Amino acid sequence: MLLYKAMRVFKSFKIALKLDALVLPPLSFRSSVARFSTSLGAPKFPKRTRPPLILSTKSMASSISTPNPVVRVKDKIELTEIEEKIFNRLLGTLRHFNLETQLRVAGGWVRDKLLGKDCYDIDIALDNMLGSEFVDKVREYLLTVGEEAQGVAVIPCNPEQSKHLETARMRIFDIWIDFVNLRCEEYSENSRIPTKQKFGTAEEDAYRRDLTINSLFYNINSSLVEDMTKRGISDLKFGKIVTPLPPKATFMDDPLRVLRAIRFCARFEFTLDEELKVAASCEEVKSALAAKISRERIGVEIDLMMAGNQPVKAMSYICDLTLFWTVFTLPSNTEPEVPDVCNRLCIACQEATWNLLQLIKCVTFNDEQKRLSMYAALFLPIRKFTFKDKKSKKIPVVNHIFRESLKRKASDAETVVQVHHALEKFLTLIPLLVSKEEIQPNGVDWGVECADVPDTSRIRVLTGLLLREIKDFWPVALLLATLLYPANVDYTEDLLNRRFELEKRKELFDVIYNEIVKLGLQNVWEVKPLVNGKEIMNILQLKSGGPLVREWQQKILAWQLARPSGTFEECQDWIRESHSKRVKLNE
Structure with a gap:
C-alpha cells in the first residue's frame, strides 16, 4: 500500500525539511514588456535567486502555536431537522439488522458545516460493506416503518471515466445521499486506475484524500467529528491548504x-x-x-x-x-508565436475585468454572463491567435482551448469567440456613441450596406445589428471593449502593472450602456423582422430562397432599425422600389 506506507513515514518524520525556493516572475515588471498585440515579442527577464527555505520541526511547531486562528470554525456540527431525520433512519437500519457498521459523513459536508455553511452534498463512508449492500438494507428498513425508498440507484465503477469505486445513491426526505465503502487504493505509475483496492480503515481513507480540510469525518454513530490526520480542523481554523501526506x-x-x-x-x-x-x-x-x-x-x-x-x-x-x-494547451502550429509574458497578461486582463465588473451598477450580469466574461477576459491577449486545421482553415486558438484543452461545450467556445469579435466592433462604435457624430466606422465588416440608411440613423442601425449578433452577451463585449478603448493605445504595461483606471472605464461603460438604452436597443434581438423570408420571395417573385433572400433579410433589418415605427406595408413598398432600382441598374 503505497499511500499507507507513505503515511507511516510521514507521521514519523522528525528531521528538518529542506525545500527549494519556488522562483516565479512577479505580476508587475519594471523592465520593458512586449506590446499587447498579435506581434508580441518574447521579453527576457533577469534571473532572481534566493536562498532555499529551511524548516526544522522546532520552528514548525513554534510557527503553528504562535498565530491566532483566522477562520471561525464551529466547535460541533449542528444538524438541521432534515439531516437529523435522515441520520435517524440510517441508525434505525443499523439497529434493525444488528449491524456494527460505522457510518461516517465524509469530506465537503463536514468542512462546510464546521464553517457554518449549508451543504446538501452528503457522502457517507461505510467501514465494512459496500454502498449497494447498505442501501438495500435501508430500503428494507424503511418499508418496515411505512416509508418508501426513493430513487435508489447504483453507479458502477468505470475506470475509463476515472470512476474507480462503486457508489450507491438514494433519496431520503428529498435529499440525495451517496454511500461508498472506506477504501485503500494503490496505483500504477502512469495511470489513475487502481492496481489494488480493498476495504480500508477510516485513517487510511482520510490520508488518501486530497486535502486535510476535506479529510474530516462526522461519525453518525457517535455524533462526533473525527480528525484522523490530526490537523484537518487546525488547517481549517488557520486557513491552510495542505495535503494529508507529502x-x-x-x-x-x-x-x-x-x-x-x-x-x-x-x-x-x-x-x-x-x-x-x-x-x-x-x-x-x-x-x-x-x-x-x-x-x-x-x-x-x-x-x-x-x-x-x-x-x-x-x-x-x-x-x-x-x-x-x-x-490551457495550445496547438503546435499556433500563429504568431506566444511570448513568455502572455500568461501574465492574460491574468492581468482577467483581474481588470473582474474589478471593473464589481464597480458597474447600471446593469446586473447574470451567472452565465459572469462566467463567460471571465473566460473571454482571460483569453483577450490571444484572441487574434490562430492555428490551421486539417483543411488549412484558420481557427481561433480560443476555440481549441475550449474544445480540446478543456473539453467544454461548443456553445461556450462559440460565445467567447463571438464576444471577442463583437468587442472589435464596439471599439469602432464607442467614439460614435459618445460624440453622436454621424461618421462611417472603418475597418470592420458589418455585413450590411448602409447606403439606404439615413445618416441620422446610422449609429442606431450599426449598434442594433451588433447587438442582434451577440444577443444577451453584448454587455460582456462592451465591458471588455471599455478596457481596450481607445484601440490605438497599447495598454500592456499598464495592465501588467495593474494601472487599470477603473473609475474612468466604469464611467465610459455607463455612458455607452445608457446611450444604447436611450436608443431602445437593449433587447433588440427579440424584435421580429417585419417581413419574413417567404414574404420576401413573394414580393421579389423568387421561386426558391438562397443568398439573395439572406441579403434582403439583412437589408430589411437595417431598414427596420433605421425606422423603428415603420409598418409592414411601408417595408414592402421599400423592398419593391429598391429591387426595381437594382434591376434597372443591372440592365
Whole structure:
C-alpha cells in the first residue's frame, strides 16, 4: 500500500525539511514588456535567486502555536431537522439488522458545516460493506416503518471515466445521499486506475484524500467529528491548504488534486502550503497532470473556478505555479508565436475585468454572463491567435482551448469567440456613441450596406445589428471593449502593472450602456423582422430562397432599425422600389 506506507513515514518524520525556493516572475515588471498585440515579442527577464527555505520541526511547531486562528470554525456540527431525520433512519437500519457498521459523513459536508455553511452534498463512508449492500438494507428498513425508498440507484465503477469505486445513491426526505465503502487504493505509475483496492480503515481513507480540510469525518454513530490526520480542523481554523501526506506523493497518485487545491484555496481565500506549491510546480507533477488526467476532468475543475467567487485568484495560482500552459494547451502550429509574458497578461486582463465588473451598477450580469466574461477576459491577449486545421482553415486558438484543452461545450467556445469579435466592433462604435457624430466606422465588416440608411440613423442601425449578433452577451463585449478603448493605445504595461483606471472605464461603460438604452436597443434581438423570408420571395417573385433572400433579410433589418415605427406595408413598398432600382441598374 503505497499511500499507507507513505503515511507511516510521514507521521514519523522528525528531521528538518529542506525545500527549494519556488522562483516565479512577479505580476508587475519594471523592465520593458512586449506590446499587447498579435506581434508580441518574447521579453527576457533577469534571473532572481534566493536562498532555499529551511524548516526544522522546532520552528514548525513554534510557527503553528504562535498565530491566532483566522477562520471561525464551529466547535460541533449542528444538524438541521432534515439531516437529523435522515441520520435517524440510517441508525434505525443499523439497529434493525444488528449491524456494527460505522457510518461516517465524509469530506465537503463536514468542512462546510464546521464553517457554518449549508451543504446538501452528503457522502457517507461505510467501514465494512459496500454502498449497494447498505442501501438495500435501508430500503428494507424503511418499508418496515411505512416509508418508501426513493430513487435508489447504483453507479458502477468505470475506470475509463476515472470512476474507480462503486457508489450507491438514494433519496431520503428529498435529499440525495451517496454511500461508498472506506477504501485503500494503490496505483500504477502512469495511470489513475487502481492496481489494488480493498476495504480500508477510516485513517487510511482520510490520508488518501486530497486535502486535510476535506479529510474530516462526522461519525453518525457517535455524533462526533473525527480528525484522523490530526490537523484537518487546525488547517481549517488557520486557513491552510495542505495535503494529508507529502504533497508530491499525493499529487502523483492523483494529479487533479493540484487543481482541486487551487480551487478550494481561491474559494475559501485560504493560503497554499509552501511545500505544496513546490510540489505542484515541479515538472514531474505537471507531466503527470497532462498525461494521467482526462481533459474533461481538467475542464470541470477550471469551470468551477471560473464560476466561483474568486476566479482571478484561482487563475493567478495556476499562473504562479507555472501550470497555465499545462492546463490551457495550445496547438503546435499556433500563429504568431506566444511570448513568455502572455500568461501574465492574460491574468492581468482577467483581474481588470473582474474589478471593473464589481464597480458597474447600471446593469446586473447574470451567472452565465459572469462566467463567460471571465473566460473571454482571460483569453483577450490571444484572441487574434490562430492555428490551421486539417483543411488549412484558420481557427481561433480560443476555440481549441475550449474544445480540446478543456473539453467544454461548443456553445461556450462559440460565445467567447463571438464576444471577442463583437468587442472589435464596439471599439469602432464607442467614439460614435459618445460624440453622436454621424461618421462611417472603418475597418470592420458589418455585413450590411448602409447606403439606404439615413445618416441620422446610422449609429442606431450599426449598434442594433451588433447587438442582434451577440444577443444577451453584448454587455460582456462592451465591458471588455471599455478596457481596450481607445484601440490605438497599447495598454500592456499598464495592465501588467495593474494601472487599470477603473473609475474612468466604469464611467465610459455607463455612458455607452445608457446611450444604447436611450436608443431602445437593449433587447433588440427579440424584435421580429417585419417581413419574413417567404414574404420576401413573394414580393421579389423568387421561386426558391438562397443568398439573395439572406441579403434582403439583412437589408430589411437595417431598414427596420433605421425606422423603428415603420409598418409592414411601408417595408414592402421599400423592398419593391429598391429591387426595381437594382434591376434597372443591372440592365
